[in-house]
Amino acid sequence: MANGPPQPVRTGRNQARQRRFWTRRAVSWDHGAGTNPGLVKVVEMVVEQARGRKEEHAVDLGCGSGQVTLALAPHVASVLAVDISEEMIRLLGENTRAGGVTNVHGEAIPVEELSFAPGSVDLVVSNYALHHLRDADKPVLVQRAYEWLAPGGRLVVGDMMFGRGGDARDREIIASKATLLLRKGPGGWWRILKNSGRYLLRFQERPISISSWQRIFSEAGFDDVSATQVVSEAAVVRGVKPRPQPEGPREEPGSPG
Ligand SMILES: C[S@@+](CC[C@H](N)C(=O)[O-])C[C@H]1O[C@@H](n2cnc3c(N)ncnc32)[C@H](O)[C@@H]1O
Numbered sequence: 001m002a003n004g005p006p007q008p009v010r011t012g013r014n015q016a017r018q019r020r021f022w023t024r025r026a027v028s029w030d031h032g033a034g035t036n037p038g039l040v041k042v043v044e045m046v047v048e049q050a051r052g053r054k055e056e057h058a059v060d061l062g063c064g065s066g067q068v069t070l071a072l073a074p075h076v077a078s079v080l081a082v083d084i085s086e087e088m089i090r091l092l093g094e095n096t097r098a099g100g101v102t103n104v105h106g107e108a109i110p111v112e113e114l115s116f117a118p119g120s121v122d123l124v125v126s127n128y129a130l131h132h133l134r135d136a137d138k139p140v141l142v143q144r145a146y147e148w149l150a151p152g153g154r155l156v157v158g159d160m161m162f163g164r165g166g167d168a169r170d171r172e173i174i175a176s177k178a179t180l181l182l183r184k185g186p187g188g189w190w191r192i193l194k195n196s197g198r199y200l201l202r203f204q205e206r207p208i209s210i211s212s213w214q215r216i217f218s219e220a221g222f223d224d225v226s227a228t229q230v231v232s233e234a235a236v237v238r239g240v241k242p243r244p245q246p247e248g249p250r251e252e253p254g255s256p257g
Contacts, residue, residue: 015110018132019084021204022064026087030065030095038231039128043067045228045236046127046158052076056122059148061111061141062129065091068158069104072125078103083129084110112137116148124149127158128234131207138208139216146220151243155222158236163209170209173233213237 022029033039046068052058052075060069063081065088073079073096081104083089089106096104111126112133124145130138145155163170210227214237217225222239229235 014132014134015084015112017204018110022083022085023087026065026085026091029088030091033064033067038234039067042158042230042234042236043071043127045230046125046156047071047075049156049228049236049238050075050123050125050154052123057120058123058125059114059116059121061114061124061126061145062132063092063106064088064127064129066095066104068125068127070095070099070101073101073104076103076123078105081106082109082111082114084108111141114144118147119150121145121148122150122153124153124155125158126156128160130157131159131161131205133206135206135208139219142216142222143220146222146241149241151241153241154238155217155241156236156238157213158230158234159213160205160207160233161210161213161235161237162207162233163212167209176232207233210235210237 056076058079060081069081086108089108092106162173217239223242225239
C-alpha cells in the first residue's frame with residue numbers, strides 16, 4: 001500500500017464497553033440466534049463462501065457462542081474461535097460439548113489483540129461482529145488477517161453493512177428498521193431513540209457499507225473480492241490472498257518480437 005499499513009489505534013474503552021454489553025446479552029444471543037431467520041441465512045452464507053477444506057485451520061473472529069464456528073467445524077481441521085466476552089466462550093464450550101465437537105478451541109481475547117505467525121492460517125471468518133470495531137480498527141484487522149493467511153487463504157466477513165443514510169439503500173434499511181420498531185409501541189419508540197444513538201453517534205454499532213468493506217479488502221491486497229447481499233441489511237464479503245506468480249521465461253534483451 002502506498003502509505004504503509006494502517007496503524008492500530010487505542011481501543012481500550014470500546015473493548016470494555018463491548019465486553020460488558022455482550023457478557024450481559026450472551027445467554028439471550030445464544031438462545032435467540034438459531035431462531036433468527038435473517039441471521040441463520042447470513043451464517044449459512046459465511047460457511048458456504050468460506051469453502052473450508054478438511055486440512056484447513058480456521059479462525060472465527062467475534063465467534064459469539066459458536067454460530068459460525070459450529071457450522072464450519074465439520075468442514076475443516078480446526079477452528080480457533082475468538083470472542084471478547086468470556087461468557088460467550090463459556091457458552092461456546094457448552095455448545096461444543098453438547099454437539100460432541102472436538103476440533104474447536106475458544107479464546108476470550110479482543111480481535112484487536114490477536115497475533116499469528118504470517119501465513120499460518122488458511123481461513124479467517126467473522127459474522128455480525130466487526131461492525132462493533134471502531135472504523136479505524138477495521139482496515140487494521142483486515143490487513144492483519146491478510147498477513148496471517150497463507151497464499152490462497154480466504155477472509156470471509158458477514159455483517160450488517162450499510163452507511164449512515166448517504167444513499168438510497170442505506171435510507172431504505174434505516175427506514176425499515178425504524179418502521180418495525182414503531183409498530184411495537186412505546187417499547188419500540190424507546191429502542192428507536194437508543195438505536196439512533198448507537199448507530200448515528202457510533203458508540204456501539206458502527207456498520208459500514210458493502211462498498212467500503214470491498215475497498216478495505218482490496219487495499220489490504222486481497223484478490224477476487226466479492227460481495228453477496230443476503231438479507232436487506234446484511235452481506236458477506238470475501239477475498240482471497242493471491243498466490244505468488246510463478247516466474248515466466250525471461251525474455252532475452254534484443255530478441256525479435
Ligand atoms: C452480534 S454477536 C455475533 C456472534 C456470532 N458471530 C454470530 O454470528 O452470531 C457479536 C459478537 O462480537 C463480539 N465482539 C465484539 N467486539 C469484539 C472484539 N473487539 N473482539 C472480539 N469479539 C468482539 C461480541 O462479544 C459478540 O459475541
